[in-house]
Amino acid sequence: MSHFKKVPVAASLLSLGLSAQVALAEDVVINLGYAAAEGSSYSVLANKFEELAEEYSGGTIDVKVRCCGQLMGEDEAFKAMQLGTVDMHVITGNNISPHFPLMDAFVLPYIFEDKDHAYRVLEGDVGQNFAAQLQEATGVHLLTFGFVGDRDFYNSRNPITKMEDMAGLKVRVPKNQVMIDTFTEFGAAPIPLPWADTPTALQTGTVEGADNGTSFIKSQKFYEIMPHFTALEHFTYFSPLFASQRIMDKLDDDQREAVMRAAREAGIYQKEEMTKQVDDIRAFLTGEGGMKTAEFDRTDFIAAGQRVQDKYAADKGDDFKALVAEIRAAAQ
Numbered sequence: 001m002s003h004f005k006k007v008p009v010a011a012s013l014l015s016l017g018l019s020a021q022v023a024l025a026e027d028v029v030i031n032l033g034y035a036a037a038e039g040s041s042y043s044v045l046a047n048k049f050e051e052l053a054e055e056y057s058g059g060t061i062d063v064k065v066r067c068c069g070q071l072m073g074e075d076e077a078f079k080a081m082q083l084g085t086v087d088m089h090v091i092t093g094n095n096i097s098p099h100f101p102l103m104d105a106f107v108l109p110y111i112f113e114d115k116d117h118a119y120r121v122l123e124g125d126v127g128q129n130f131a132a133q134l135q136e137a138t139g140v141h142l143l144t145f146g147f148v149g150d151r152d153f154y155n156s157r158n159p160i161t162k163m164e165d166m167a168g169l170k171v172r173v174p175k176n177q178v179m180i181d182t183f184t185e186f187g188a189a190p191i192p193l194p195w196a197d198t199p200t201a202l203q204t205g206t207v208e209g210a211d212n213g214t215s216f217i218k219s220q221k222f223y224e225i226m227p228h229f230t231a232l233e234h235f236t237y238f239s240p241l242f243a244s245q246r247i248m249d250k251l252d253d254d255q256r257e258a259v260m261r262a263a264r265e266a267g268i269y270q271k272e273e274m275t276k277q278v279d280d281i282r283a284f285l286t287g288e289g290g291m292k293t294a295e296f297d298r299t300d301f302i303a304a305g306q307r308v309q310d311k312y313a314a315d316k317g318d319d320f321k322a323l324v325a326e327i328r329a330a331a332q
Contacts, residue, residue: 026060026252026255027060027061027062028060028061028062028247028250028251028255029061029062029063029064030053030061030062030063030064030087030088030247031064031066031071031086031087031088032046032049032050032063032064032065032066032087032088032089032090032241033065033066033067033069033070033071033072033077033086033088033089033090034046034065034066034067034068034089034090034091034239035068035069035072035073035074035077035195035196036067036068036090036216036219036220037067037068037216037219037220038067038068038219039219040215040216040219040220041147041149041213041215041216041239041270041274042067042090042239043065043067044147044269044270044273044274045090045144045146045147045239045241045266045267045269045270046065046067046090046241047065048265048266048269048270049063049241049262049263049266050063050064050065052261052262052265052266053258053259053262053263055262056257056258056261056262057254057255057258057259058258060255061251061255061258061259069196071086071089072086073194073195073196074089074091074092074095074195075095075098075175075194075195077089077091077242078091078095078096078099078138078140078242079099080244081140081242081243081244082099082138082139082140082244084244084245084246084247086244087243087244087246087247088143088241088242088243088244088247089241089242090146090239090240090241090242091239091240091242092174092237092238092239093106093107093237093238093239093240094107094174094176094178094179094235094237095174095175095176096134096240097176097177097178098175098176099138100134100137100138101316101320102130102133102134102319102320102323103134104176104177104178104312104316104320105312105320105323105324105327106122106236106238106327107176107178107179107235108178108305108308108309108312108324109178109182109234109235109301109304109305109308109309110234110301110302110305110306110309111236111309111324111327111328112148112236112327112331113331115148115275117330117331118148118236118238119148119271120330121326121327121330122145122148122238123145124330126323126326126327126330127145130142130323133319139244139245140242140243140244140245141242141243141244141245141248142240142241142242143240143241143242143243143259143260143263143264143267144240144241144263144264144266144267145238145240145267146238146239146240146241146266146267146270146271147238147239147267147270147271147273147274147275148236148237148238148271149213149214149215149236149237149238149274149278150213150214150231150232150233150234150235150236150237151211151212151213151232151233151234151235151236151237152211152212152213152214152217152229152230152231152232152233152282153209153210153211153229153230153231153232153234154209154210154211154212154217154222154223154226154228154229154230154291155169155171155208155209155210155226155228155230156202156205156208156209156225156226156227156228157169157208157209157228158228159228159230159292159293159294160228160230160232160294160296161294161295161296161297162296162297162300163186163187163297163300163301163304164187166183166186166187166188167187167188168187168188168189169188169189169208169209170188170189170191170206170207170208170209171183171188171189171190171191171207171208171209171210171211172190172191172192172193172198172201172202172207172209172210173190173191173192173193173210173211174192174193174194174195175192175193175194176192178308178312179235180192181308181311182234182235182304182305182308185304185305185307185308186234186301186304188209191206191207193207198210199220199222202222202225202226203225209226209228210222211232211234211235213237213239214231214278214281214282214285215274215277215278215281217229217281217285218281218284218285218289223285223289223290223291226291227290227291227292228291228292228293229282229285229286229291229292229293230293230294230296231282231293232296232298232301233298234301234305241263241266241267243259309324312324
């Protein structure tokens, strides 16, 4: 009788021990960083992903969101994911170009005719093929493209009513050659600066203007130091969520499915939330925020953007030309 009692107790203890080991082995902590301020469009994506990944994984994934450059800046984050020293990061598309030049096709000025065109490209076969090419070339996973916005322009010198008003204006640009060439074509004097140096450069007058996604101008409180606002919409931007191969390899099949589902749904959520907010943010900037805006003629800007598009399509390799052609074809 006593023998009968001991066997199930021992078996039960062994089972519990193995279960604990399995649970321990399956639990994964993911550090997810972004360089923008808390409350920006990046936080909308990151926080929703955290919520959904933890829910869909049954709690075996613990996402720790690190805002405001706590992990590192955008210029370093992609390389860190290649090395496996950062798990996940949200990075503005144009800051991927130095690591994967094909991204510049999406950075070209006025490359998308409207938001429907952009989403047809990014959410369709073109975007999926691009993500697969990026992963094959760099080892980094692009989990979602998320919200597509426009970069709005602001400056401290004068209102922008036509392209001539941009002449000689010292404009901060990211370290992206397409963006440098575009502002040169606009007649401005572009100054490449990392994002971390931008607020100080604007405050000290090292640069007189810059462009950002609409929500960034509010979340960074640039309306407090920049008096002139222009909804130029010259660059489309998006901020994909990326993951390192190292963190993806830590996930079992169910966790990987949970992460991919969470990323997809978080991207849709960000798209819906930020689309609703853009008009309200622009109204705030030019109302309560105190920025002045003026009617402007976009004709010369679009023509200049087309010249930049044509130059890059002619100078880049076959893969780049093919991608530009696919983007343009999707406008039909």
